[in-house]
Amino acid sequence: MHTRRRGQSGSDKPATDEPPEWSDVDADTIEERVLELAAQGKDPSQIGIALRDEGVQGTPIPDVKAATGKKVTTILEENDADPEIPEDFRNLLEKAVNLYEHVEENGQDHHNKHALQNLESKIRRLANYYRGDQLPADFKYTYENAKDLLE
Structure with missing residues (x-):
């Protein structure tokens, strides 16, 4: 925005809407883990990274929205755990x-x-x-x- 550079290219999300077959964790379990991580004081982006790296029950979650149908922030809003300021x-x-x-x-x-x-x-x-x-x-x-x- 305030530089002369043209921006950075980044990776795109996968074209598929379904979670991968190897990641077969239940959506309710993922939501519970999201709320646990939010209770620990993590931001939504940190929650996504933790789910990608650590996963739920040892199984990584590459995309929360594909697995649950909801974004991390939506899950937090539904359970009144969203941060005070964005x-x-x-x-x-x-x-x-x-x-x-x-x-x-x-x-x-x-x-x-x-x-x-x-x-x-x-x-x-x-x-x-x-x-x-x-x-x-x-x-x-x-x-x-x-x-x-x-x-």
Whole structure:
């Protein structure tokens, strides 16, 4: 968004909608494992990685949506275990708070001052998307508000 690069190519999801034959874990068992991992304080992306690597009962789950018909965030919302603020917004806020503190200590770091401005514009844009639904209707981004939300 704020660079001259054209982006990165990444892998695509498999074209099939069914889970692989070797991964024959029941959907209810997968949902229980998702809720266990959420109770441990893991974010939805970390839950997906844990299911891919560790699996359920020793069987890896390559794609939760193919196995259960629901995304990880949908499972969390249905069971009132979803995070207070969205994961992507939280990650940007953490990065901004750390960068703000760095720029306060190192006033001559012009490169990171500019990076902080770009990061704050991303946060404001994403806040407009989430405002009223998952963020308070009167939310305005400031360093103090970001620190309060993260605590």
